Structures are given as structure tokens and as C-alpha cells.
Amino acid sequence: MPERTSYDVVIVGGGHNGLVAAAYLARAGRSVLVLERLDHTGGAAVSARVFTGIDARLSRYSYLVSLLPPKIVRDLGLRFAVRKRTVSSYTPVVRAGRPTGLLVGGGAARTRASFAELTGSDREFDAWQDFYATTRRLAERVFPTLTEPLPTRAGLRARIDDDATWHALFERPLGELIEKTFHDDLVRGVVLTDGLIGTFATAHDPTLRQNRCFLYHVIGGGTGDWDVPLGGMGALTDALADAARRAGAEIVTGCPVTALATDGRTAEVTGEGCGTIGARHVLVNAAPRELARLLGEPAPPPVEGAQLKVNMLLTRLPRLRDPRTDPREAFSGTFHIAEGYDQLETAHGEAAAGRLPSAPPSEIYCHSLTDPSILGADLVRRGHHTLTLFGLHTPARLFAADTAEEPATRDKLLAATLAQLDAQLAEPLADCLAEDADGRPCVEARSPLDLDRELGLPGGNIFHRELAFPYADDADELGTAAARWGVATGHANVLLCGAGALRGGGVSGIPGHNAAMAVLEESAAR
Structure with missing residues (x-):
């Protein structure tokens, strides 16, 4: 039970963004209460012992870090660190009847040689270098704005100061840029995947949802690097919960919020078993769908996720069909499966027609190669x-017939996905899988509907709703602190602080930071 009946700020949801907001606001002297539905904090950014009797703490849902600003780590004094991967990616392929692959990492010379062997010239490597030099310059300009008041579209364009890049990434479908820049189908596919993480789109989707996803995947940290959280993703949220408590925030778990009422100046939050609590501000670290439910308002348009998440434990890394590639290198970066450019477009077309992809695309990563601390010593x-x-x-629509007890479509997709991986291996993956204490293979799969049931992600959408470009339209009204920070709702004292806020999505803490800044700015203006 909460210690008080009223607080300056009540935060609904104890995921990483809610904890960031709680820590900032408590450090600023506000009384803060966090109410979490589950019996633990962390939301999708948690570590868990997934397999019975096995001492392995897996990052169960989200698993890599890119968008978390070092500023938040410094400001909150977090006891948390990441480690860089030595290899960025490996993509197996058969060329001229021989298994080979594209290795990106291990130094420029090593990467150049891999491109040359795959494509027969230096052209694709040179294009790759130029392309990612451009995205890095973009990252250096855009990433710092994510923890500043929301720029206008014109303001962000001026800050980027590169009309060709602006036009290619903010105005035209990503496929046009990829096809203009690269010739090799495999290289094109590797680039496109950053626009498809949790996003159901083609390379030429006119809504540009693939562009928005791509942008967030290449600007993280001002470098675009995707790093490994030491100790697993739960190490981050544990550190955030510790920081919030040290600052004086109160965190209550096992308290589902059932209703929210506000007149724009004061609010009341009702929780199951927690009673009704008063607040000046309510920050909602949940999807806009959940906010509408709490307020008794009409639900926003439905959204859906489009991903399969699988956790596995192996007794050893499997050997590859390409005997020249060390599995420790191949799996230490992102291992792309069935992600050629044409394969990705074919898979999208099949899913859009209501069928599971015949060659399901996926990417795989071995956390324990970079950070063995997630495993027990034995x-x-x-x-x-x-x-x-x-x-x-x-997409979630493919799993409509599944239930938690009978996930037939999910199981069929899992088998087809692992078969695509097996096609690149010199031995069956099943021969390498560990078994849990009950003798079951150590494999856990989650569909979009599983994520909806377990985490409240609408349709399993990992971004809570469609991602938006990180700016305000030039005609938008930015007269309130909440609007200026991109966290406004239809109620003056209710703010979004989760992935559904503008500049949300991913494990970033940015919406939590921005909601806290909006509350503090409004208070200072009184």
C-alpha cells in the first residue's frame, strides 16, 4: 500500500521510462509514487531465469541498448554499463553454389575484404562506408535533440543542414535510397532490416513508417551503435529503481491501476488493492490504448506489432555451413537469416496476404559472448x-486464432524460423539446445499477442503506437510545457512518459526524461 493518500506526481507503470521520470522528479524534491501492475519493475526491459532450474538470466523481451542517452546515466548516477560488440553483423548466403557470408566488423580492412569476396569488387563497401558516414553525421545532429524541447520540422531540418539526406530519409521511401546506393541484394537487405524492427512495412511504404523506424535505429548515442547491457537488460531497470528509491520515490508493485480521473488541475488514480490516490500530475508509462481505458475514453485506432521473440540456451554454438567462419564471430554480432532484400519484400507480401512467410526473416544475437555474467559459473x-x-x-493479425494455451500459429512459425537457421548450419540446432530441469528444450517464443497479454503492448506493438518523426509540425501548437516536450495528452496534468510519447520507442528513457522536464518546467512557470 502507498504510504500517503496524495502525491505531487503519480506514475502509472514501473517500466524503465516510468523509473527515469520518478528518479528525476524525486531528485527535484517532488513527492513521487510509482504504481506497477506486476510484482516487479522493469516492464519489457527485464532479465529473467526463463528456463526451469537453469542459472541463466536472459533479457526476456528487449535485449540491446542504443537510444539510452549517456546524459540520463550521468544525471541519475546509474550503476550501469554497456559493452560494445566486436562484430556488427554476419549474414550467411550461398553464392556460386558455395556457402559464404558478409561479415561487418573486425576493422575496416576485414570488412572490405568480406564485401569484396561477396560482391567481386570494392564498390559496395565504398558505398557502405559513405552511407553510414552520412547516417553518423545525421545521428550527431539529431540524437542530442531527443532530450531537448521538441524542435519544429523546419528547426530539425536546419539543424541537420543536409537537404539531400533530409529529402532521402524524411520525405521519400527508404527503398529509393537503398536501391540507389547499393546494387547487391544481400547488402540492400542488411540495410533495410533497421527499418523493419517491429515494423510491418515494405521498403517503399508511402507512409514512411520504415523510414521512421530506420531513423531511430541509426541515431542512438549519436553513433548508431547497438551495445550490450552488462548483466542483462534487468541490470538497467534495477539501477533505475535503485536511483528512484535513493532519491525518495516510492514504488509499489502488484497494484494494477484501474481508473484515472482528472479535471486538468488535480487527478485521482485508483489501484486494485491500493485505494484512490490524489496527485497534481499523473504520468502514464503505458500505451495510449491503456490511458484511454483508464480514463473511460474511446480507444485510439488499433495498432499491431510484427515480430517473433525467441530466447534459447545452447550447450555450444553450432558449426556453420561456411567452415571458414568462426561461430563465435558470426554470433557475436547480429546474425541475419533470410534477410536479403527480395526475401524481405516477399515475406511482407505473404504476411500481408494473411499467410506466414515461407522463409521467415529473423536476426539472432549471442549475448553471452560479450557478457558471460548473465550465466552461472558452471x-x-x-x-x-x-x-x-x-x-x-x-503481424499480430496472423495469430488471431492462437490462445495462451494453444499457440498453434506461433509454434508453426517458430519451427519455420528455426528451419531457416538450420539451413545455414552444419549441424541441427536441436543438437545444441540445452534442456531444463524437466528435460524440455530451452526455447521460449513470444508472438505479438503474447506481448499484448503479458506487457499490455497493444497488438504486441513494441512502440505502443506508430513511431513519429522526432519533430513537431510547423503548425503545431506548442503553448504548454507538455506539448513542447512531446508528452501531452488531452488533459493538462496527465502526461505520457512511455514509448507512446513523441520520441518514444526502444529502451531509451527519453520519454521519462521529457515528461519529468515538462512537469518541472510547468512548476517553475507558476
Whole structure:
């Protein structure tokens, strides 16, 4: 039960963004209460012992860090660190009847040689270097704005100061830029995947949802790097919860919020078993769909996720069909499966027609190669490793007939996805899977509907709603602190602080920071 009946700020949801907001506001002297539905904090950014009797703490849902600003880590004094991966990606392929692959990482010379062997010239590598030099310059200009008041469209364009890049990424479908820049189908596919993480779109989708997803995937940290959280993703949210409590915030778990009422100046939050609590401000670290439900308002237009998340534990890394590639290198970066450019477009077309992709695209990563601390000492000694798989182009609509007890479509997709991986291996993955204490293979799969049931993500959408470009339209009214920080709702004292805010999505803490800044700015203006 909460210690008081009223607070300056009540935060609905104890995921990482809610904890960021709580820590900032409590450090500023506000009384803060966080109410979390589950029996633990962290939301989608948690570590868990997924397999019975196995001492392996897997990042169960989200698993890599890119968008978390170092500013938040410094400001909150977080005891948290990330480690860079030595290899960015490996993509197996068969060329001229021979298994080979594209390795990106291990230094420029190594990457150049891999491109040359795959494509027969230096052209694609040079184009790759130029392309990602451009996205890095974009990242350096855009990323700092994410923890500043929301720029206008014209303001962000001026800050980027590169009309060709603006036109290519903010105004035209990403496929046009990819096809103009690269010739090789495999290279094109590797680039496109950053626009499809949790996003169901083609390269030429006129809504540009693939562009918005791509942007957030290449600007993180001002570099675009995707780093490994030491100790797993739960290490971050544990550090955030500690920071919030040290600052004086109160966190109550096991308290589902059932209703929210506001007159624009004061609010009341009702929780199951927690009673009704008064607040000057309510920050909602949940999807806009959940906010509408709490307020008794009409639900926003439905959205859906489009991914399969699979966690695995292996007794050893499998050997590859390409005997020249060390599995420890291949799996230490993002291992792309069935993600050629044409394969991705075909998979989208099949899913859009209501069928599971015949060659499901996915990407795989071995966390324990970079950070063995997530495994118990005995598992490390015996050579065990984790694998995390993220499948693409599997929209929630395909799983409509599944239930938690009978997930037939999910199981069929899992089998087809692992078959695509097996096609790149010199031995069956099943021969490498560990077994739990009950003798079951250590494999856990989650469809979009599973994520909806478990985490309240609408349709399993990991961004809570459609991602938006990180600016305000030039005609938008930015007369309130909440609007200026991109966290406004239809109620003056109710703010979004989760992924559904502008500049939300991913494990970033940015919406939590921005909602806290809006509250403090409004208070200072009184």
C-alpha cells in the first residue's frame, strides 16, 4: 500500500521510462509514487531465469541498448554499463553454389575484404562506408535533440543542414535510397532490416513508417551503435529503481491501476488493492490504448506489432555451413537469416496476404559472448551460450486464432524460423539446445499477442503506437510545457512518459526524461 493518500506526481507503470521520470522528479524534491501492475519493475526491459532450474538470466523481451542517452546515466548516477560488440553483423548466403557470408566488423580492412569476396569488387563497401558516414553525421545532429524541447520540422531540418539526406530519409521511401546506393541484394537487405524492427512495412511504404523506424535505429548515442547491457537488460531497470528509491520515490508493485480521473488541475488514480490516490500530475508509462481505458475514453485506432521473440540456451554454438567462419564471430554480432532484400519484400507480401512467410526473416544475437555474467559459473565453464532471435514480418493479425494455451500459429512459425537457421548450419540446432530441469528444450517464443497479454503492448506493438518523426509540425501548437516536450495528452496534468510519447520507442528513457522536464518546467512557470 502507498504510504500517503496524495502525491505531487503519480506514475502509472514501473517500466524503465516510468523509473527515469520518478528518479528525476524525486531528485527535484517532488513527492513521487510509482504504481506497477506486476510484482516487479522493469516492464519489457527485464532479465529473467526463463528456463526451469537453469542459472541463466536472459533479457526476456528487449535485449540491446542504443537510444539510452549517456546524459540520463550521468544525471541519475546509474550503476550501469554497456559493452560494445566486436562484430556488427554476419549474414550467411550461398553464392556460386558455395556457402559464404558478409561479415561487418573486425576493422575496416576485414570488412572490405568480406564485401569484396561477396560482391567481386570494392564498390559496395565504398558505398557502405559513405552511407553510414552520412547516417553518423545525421545521428550527431539529431540524437542530442531527443532530450531537448521538441524542435519544429523546419528547426530539425536546419539543424541537420543536409537537404539531400533530409529529402532521402524524411520525405521519400527508404527503398529509393537503398536501391540507389547499393546494387547487391544481400547488402540492400542488411540495410533495410533497421527499418523493419517491429515494423510491418515494405521498403517503399508511402507512409514512411520504415523510414521512421530506420531513423531511430541509426541515431542512438549519436553513433548508431547497438551495445550490450552488462548483466542483462534487468541490470538497467534495477539501477533505475535503485536511483528512484535513493532519491525518495516510492514504488509499489502488484497494484494494477484501474481508473484515472482528472479535471486538468488535480487527478485521482485508483489501484486494485491500493485505494484512490490524489496527485497534481499523473504520468502514464503505458500505451495510449491503456490511458484511454483508464480514463473511460474511446480507444485510439488499433495498432499491431510484427515480430517473433525467441530466447534459447545452447550447450555450444553450432558449426556453420561456411567452415571458414568462426561461430563465435558470426554470433557475436547480429546474425541475419533470410534477410536479403527480395526475401524481405516477399515475406511482407505473404504476411500481408494473411499467410506466414515461407522463409521467415529473423536476426539472432549471442549475448553471452560479450557478457558471460548473465550465466552461472558452471554454465560458463561448460561452454553454454544464449541465443536471442527477433523475427520480422509476422503481424499480430496472423495469430488471431492462437490462445495462451494453444499457440498453434506461433509454434508453426517458430519451427519455420528455426528451419531457416538450420539451413545455414552444419549441424541441427536441436543438437545444441540445452534442456531444463524437466528435460524440455530451452526455447521460449513470444508472438505479438503474447506481448499484448503479458506487457499490455497493444497488438504486441513494441512502440505502443506508430513511431513519429522526432519533430513537431510547423503548425503545431506548442503553448504548454507538455506539448513542447512531446508528452501531452488531452488533459493538462496527465502526461505520457512511455514509448507512446513523441520520441518514444526502444529502451531509451527519453520519454521519462521529457515528461519529468515538462512537469518541472510547468512548476517553475507558476
